[in-house]
Amino acid sequence: MVKHKLKSARASNLNDAKLGFIPIMAFLIIWEIAGRSDFVSRGLLPPFTEILSQFYELVKTGILIENLGKSVIRVLAGFSMGALLGIAVGTVMGWNKYIDKIFSPLISVLYPIPALGWLPILMLYIGIGEALPITIIFICSFFPVCYNTICGIKNVDKNYIFAAKTMGASSMTILKTIVFPLALPTVFTGLRLEAGMAWRVIIAAEMVAIPTGIGALMMKAENLIRMDIIIVCLLVLSVMTFMFERFFMKLEANLTKWK
């Protein structure tokens, strides 16, 4: 009975996946037909098959791998530092009301500034180099993750804390074993959102100020009016954002099995 239910659940998931595949296929077919028709110039809308062959070309020559690699390293470095520090600072602020009172106004003032808004200041302070995009991504990740962590820690039901206290747990043990694990779903909401945002920000930063990376490759393609390369870059960006978000979804599912 249980096996049968599992089988039918799996079959239903497969059917859902197939259903989602249909509009994508339809979109690609329409794209291909439109690209090959005389209604639109090929330079403005190359057919999908040409995009695939350009993708192969860019991979074969190493141009895509080199630029993508740079963007990935920048995102990973900036995001991991920003997220880890955001979680640490958010945990301390959410748990200790005095520290929260001291630093909360500062966070509230800095949090609304868009990450790209820091770009002119950072270009003057640290110049155009590898540190610049990493710092931008750090800023982009730190504030939202910190804010979400503070909310997650503060919103843990006080009764769980009281219950743990009466069971003899110290303040640090309660934070480690009760409060932080229960705040994880909220922390992960911030991480998932910012994982996507980090990619959007790095592309913008590379387009404006950095000569390497996927964003810079798009800018070079724009100068050469190479729509096929721009579309390849956009598709790669879409896949990377999707993979980053899926990674955090999987990680969350593993760490919050109880949900």
Add this chain to the structure above:
Amino acid sequence: MEIKTKNLSNFILKNVNLDIKDGEIFALLGPNGAGKTTLLNTISGLSPYYGNIFFNGSSINDLPAEKRGAGYLFQEICLFPHMTVLENTAYPLKTKMDKTIANEKATEILKSMNLLKFANLYPGRLSGGEKQKIAIARALSAKPRILLLDEPFKSIDINTAAHLREELKNLLKKLKVTAIYVTHSFSHAEEMADRSGILIDGKLLHTGAKHEMFFKSHKNEVSNFIGSPNILNIDSLKTLDSGLCEAQCGDIKIVLPPSGGTMGKLAILSKDIGIAPRNESSTKFNQFEGNIIDISEKDFHFKIKIAAGKNILFSEISKPVFDNFKIKTGNKINVTLNLNNIRMN
């Protein structure tokens, strides 16, 4: 563990002096907002206070909540949702001993309470009754010095709650744990406790044996809370063939559960006296004829004064019931006493 509070006061409590003996289950009754939960929080160290609390004669005023050794069952079932049943049960033990030993002990406790089958499940997969049973196992696992129970079965269905109350009482008596049981229900208090107290507006206005409150004259706020019971003097008592007792109280005969000792008085709350328009003479036991001699209305309830022979009884009925019966002063009615709601002293 003996518990004693002396002049316990804070933002709600006003000079609460309470003595609870070792191994005793003490029921704390009172209306909403009386300070019952605050008293439990104060004893457990979760709320600040003035005054003194003693465990076995030693002051615990300087001990923080985590060192008082008080187990606590909250109104809401507070099992940690991110931990399995085994991890939940082992949690208080892990604060005192090695993790492996704590898990072994927790497994033993779950086994002894027939809960081992749930060990690897998360609380979200369990029913309310199962969750609260595990919360009891967790609260008792670390052998608390006292157990504070704040209406622990409020969110559970009536039948499961009755079963859990019985199981909890047996466990507490077996393990000789001193406990304070907060409840709104007189019957639950009588079922669970050795003694009870009434807390109103932060003041402890009565303590005594479990039925005692119904036979004592009280200050206005206490009698308002209890509901002014009808007190009947027993003139004579005989045992029936069925094993039940029959008490002669003035002109009425009342059948009672078997009683080992002698009894002098009966108490019946006015809300436990049922009335109905008299159609024919009744042959059921604990049902007799009465005459309505007065009707008064208070807070959407009607207080009916009834003469049954020379006895005067008061019954309390709600407005819809009163409107349905269309009774008036001078009417003859049937009066019914529920066997389970008669308190004996």
